[in-house]
Amino acid sequence: MFQQVEEQNGFRTAWQCWPATRKDAESCVIPMGCLLTPYKQIAGLPLLGYEPPMCQRCSTVLNPFCKANVEHKRWECNVCHQVNVFPAAYAAINAIPTEMDATHQTIEYMLPGQPVPPSFVFLVDTCLRAPELKAVKDAIQLAISQLPQDALVAFITFGTTVQVYDLMCPDLIRTNAFNGVRDLTPHALAELLAIDDMPQPGRPLGNRFLCPLTQCDFVLSNVIEDLQMDPFPVPELNRPVRRTGAGLSIALSLLESTVGQAAGRVMLFVGGPCTAGPGQVAALSLAEPIRAQHTLDECPYTKSAYQRSASMGHCVDVFMGCLDQCGYYEMRDLVEITGGFTVLSTDGFVGPVFGLSFNKLWNPPQAEADLDMVFDAVITVNSSPEIKVSGALGHFQPVERTPKAPSVSDIEIGRGGTNQWRCGGISSQSTIAFFFDIANQATPPPPESPPFVQFQTCYWHPSGRRVMRVTSHQFTWAHPARALQDVGESFDQETAACLMARLAVHKAKSFPLHQILAWVDRSLIHLLQKFALYTKQNQSTFQLPQAFSLFPQFVFYMRRSRFLRLFNHTPDETAFYRSLLNRETCSSMLLMIYPCLFAWEYGKEMEPCLLDINTISESRILLLDNFFRITVHHGLQVAEWRRQYKENPTALQHLRPFLEAPNAEINKILAERFPVPSVLICDQNSSQARFLTSQLNPSIAAGAASPAGAAYFSDDVCLKKFMDSLVRLVVS
Numbered sequence: 001m002f003q004q005v006e007e008q009n010g011f012r013t014a015w016q017c018w019p020a021t022r023k024d025a026e027s028c029v030i031p032m033g034c035l036l037t038p039y040k041q042i043a044g045l046p047l048l049g050y051e052p053p054m055c056q057r058c059s060t061v062l063n064p065f066c067k068a069n070v071e072h073k074r075w076e077c078n079v080c081h082q083v084n085v086f087p088a089a090y091a092a093i094n095a096i097p098t099e100m101d102a103t104h105q106t107i108e109y110m111l112p113g114q115p116v117p118p119s120f121v122f123l124v125d126t127c128l129r130a131p132e133l134k135a136v137k138d139a140i141q142l143a144i145s146q147l148p149q150d151a152l153v154a155f156i157t158f159g160t161t162v163q164v165y166d167l168m169c170p171d172l173i174r175t176n177a178f179n180g181v182r183d184l185t186p187h188a189l190a191e192l193l194a195i196d197d198m199p200q201p202g203r204p205l206g207n208r209f210l211c212p213l214t215q216c217d218f219v220l221s222n223v224i225e226d227l228q229m230d231p232f233p234v235p236e237l238n239r240p241v242r243r244t245g246a247g248l249s250i251a252l253s254l255l256e257s258t259v260g261q262a263a264g265r266v267m268l269f270v271g272g273p274c275t276a277g278p279g280q281v282a283a284l285s286l287a288e289p290i291r292a293q294h295t296l297d298e299c300p301y302t303k304s305a306y307q308r309s310a311s312m313g314h315c316v317d318v319f320m321g322c323l324d325q326c327g328y329y330e331m332r333d334l335v336e337i338t339g340g341f342t343v344l345s346t347d348g349f350v351g352p353v354f355g356l357s358f359n360k361l362w363n364p365p366q367a368e369a370d371l372d373m374v375f376d377a378v379i380t381v382n383s384s385p386e387i388k389v390s391g392a393l394g395h396f397q398p399v400e401r402t403p404k405a406p407s408v409s410d411i412e413i414g415r416g417g418t419n420q421w422r423c424g425g426i427s428s429q430s431t432i433a434f435f436f437d438i439a440n441q442a443t444p445p446p447p448e449s450p451p452f453v454q455f456q457t458c459y460w461h462p463s464g465r466r467v468m469r470v471t472s473h474q475f476t477w478a479h480p481a482r483a484l485q486d487v488g489e490s491f492d493q494e495t496a497a498c499l500m501a502r503l504a505v506h507k508a509k510s511f512p513l514h515q516i517l518a519w520v521d522r523s524l525i526h527l528l529q530k531f532a533l534y535t536k537q538n539q540s541t542f543q544l545p546q547a548f549s550l551f552p553q554f555v556f557y558m559r560r561s562r563f564l565r566l567f568n569h570t571p572d573e574t575a576f577y578r579s580l581l582n583r584e585t586c587s588s589m590l591l592m593i594y595p596c597l598f599a600w601e602y603g604k605e606m607e608p609c610l611l612d613i614n615t616i617s618e619s620r621i622l623l624l625d626n627f628f629r630i631t632v633h634h635g636l637q638v639a640e641w642r643r644q645y646k647e648n649p650t651a652l653q654h655l656r657p658f659l660e661a662p663n664a665e666i667n668k669i670l671a672e673r674f675p676v677p678s679v680l681i682c683d684q685n686s687s688q689a690r691f692l693t694s695q696l697n698p699s700i701a702a703g704a705a706s707p708a709g710a711a712y713f714s715d716d717v718c719l720k721k722f723m724d725s726l727v728r729l730v731v732s
Contacts, residue, residue, distance in 0.1 A: 010040030020444035115464030158247030159230030180246030245279025263375030315425030391416025
């Protein structure tokens with residue numbers, strides 16, 4: 001049922017049935033929250049060519065839960081009960097309008113106005129090695145071939161200096177060079193480049209540095225083809241001079257001074273840490289190591305630049321190709337508040353992770369689909385008076401509104417204080433978590449006034465048109481006589497686990513990890529005390545309802561995940577993992593928390609397995625998918641068969657289907673997922689087998705021999721001990 005609603009509306013909620021008072025809601029532990037994918041690709045989604053009919057009092061759009069009088073052309077708002085008149089476009093309608101069809105809880109409107117082309121600024125690190133730079137150049141050439149022809153483009157490079165290319169000079173390659181020692185405001189950059197400061201109404205957008213693709217296609221191709229590595233020599237035992245912060249500041253200032261608040265995005269390609277100018281995160285000398293987990297220093301990355309980008313609705317994408325760190329820990333906020341894409345390729349730009357991921361941006365898996373990106377989305381949440389918006393978590397920037405909307409709660413969860421958020425860029429996978437507060441203190445609301453919430457998402461389509469998507473959803477109130485039963489039966493444990501994970505990662509910005517783990521444990525204990533069936537002080541009577549059966553396992557593996565563990569992960573990796581968790585859909589987040597494990601045995605079909613160390617066998621091939629990496633693990637016997645097959649493939653041809661069985665699953669995952677995961681092939685008892693064993697439940701004693709025969713060591717508590725301790729604490 002939950003997946004069906006998500007497919008139809010891009011919406012999932014932790015609780016479909018809500019307690020009637022705030023006190024009862026607080027005792028449920030998991031907040032009244034939901035996940036919304038505002039640009040989810042929905043089959044048969046209606047697109048209406050007129051402005052949405054809105055309530056004159058509360059701005060709620062006409063939806064299936066409103067009451068209508070078709071004969072008198074009037075409708076009653078289900079939020080404020082204001083009676084409104086149908087617009088003139090509905091004059092000839094003699095039946096229920098499309099917006100009030102119960103099957104269309106999500107609908108889109110094409111808003112009037114002139115199309116505005118999107119802008120793309122390519123920002124390239126020239127301190128890359130020659131093969132890496134060539135891979136980036138090839139990727140940008142691919143992107144240019146797929147861009148809308150009316151799109152505006154700019155090309156900027158950075159290294160020892162920052163170079164802004166003049167794309168309207170066909171005779172020679174001409175650039176403006178900046179030393180990059182300070183930030184440049186849009187006005188200062190406009191003066192230095194001799195361009196008009198800020199766009200004027202009625203005048204075409206663009207100048208010689210950011211101009212329509214149709215006018216600069218030839219020049220831009222030549223610029224990219226002739227691009228060379230940074231010419232300044234790098235002394236021995238030094239890092240190259242890389243002015244990433246200055247490059248970002250100039251790119252954002254160019255967008256702001258040229259197109260203002262029109263749709264735009266900066267695509268940053270970086271291969272190492274910033275070592276000079278604004279946003280410096282590493283010293284030039286290699287003798288001074290870049291910060292590690294235990295030496296982190298709060299250093300906001302180009303703070304003034306990303307605040308400007310958020311206020312103007314521009315987006316920043318970061319593509320990292322580096323064996324070491326690039327400074328993403330400092331850039332995470334920049335990406336998250338602008339809604340940008342992030343790709344981390346630890347094998348450089350020449351590896352398949354970057355190439356396949358970047359290709360997916362311009363060639364979506366859906367046949368004949370538009371670019372999987374929209375620009376400058378503004379999401380507004382309206383709700384019935386009985387509930388209020390507490391906050392949200394995701395890739396966006398809150399929009400402060402004065403005075404506050406009546407639907408805003410005084411209790412903040414995540415980033416609240418408003419009912420409107422701005423996303424510089426969203427894709428079909430971008431998902432935001434919203435949290436709500438029950439406004440009723442003691443008196444339950446009448447059953448005929450069910451809680452209602454509506455999400456209005458206005459965005460710029462790649463075609464340049466402004467579109468509004470409206471998603472409406474109605475919950476139910478729990479019956480006072482059976483409130484606990486009604487609320488418990490409506491529980492979606494998958495969505496709840498994702499909301500808990502996002503809240504934990506959000507809290508990790510302000511609190512140490514041991515406090516986060518303690519909060520997770522307390523929340524789980526209190527939740528089960530509320531909804532589990534048991535007799536006090538009697539562990540044998542403990543029983544979990546079906547709706548909660550997997551939730552403790554989700555929490556167990558979430559506690560052991562890379563989001564709440566820093567060991568063996570650099571600050572950049574941790575920031576990257578947490579950033580994607582804060583952006584992806586429910587199914588993807590669940591895969592990050594609770595990976596999938598599949599097994600193949602000779603002569604048998606693929607079968608799913610439990611995440612347990614006992615699944616390892618000498619005669620098995622295991623495939624572990626944790627969203628970021630696909631690990632293929634060969635048992636000792638399978639590894640020997642593989643060696644023999646390579647030596648004599650003709651005689652052992654019967655082994656080929658078995659040895660190649662995981663390839664089909666790997667190709668399927670690589671074709672569908674963004675960013676593309678890395679693939680690791682390892683053998684049992686090898687050093688790289690730790691990438692599999694570290695994510696499995698250590699169900700055997702430390703140092704004891706596993707069923708596969710090898711000794712296994714782990715400091716972790718196994719799932720059985722975790723559950724035994726949990727049950728003991730709950731019933732006590």
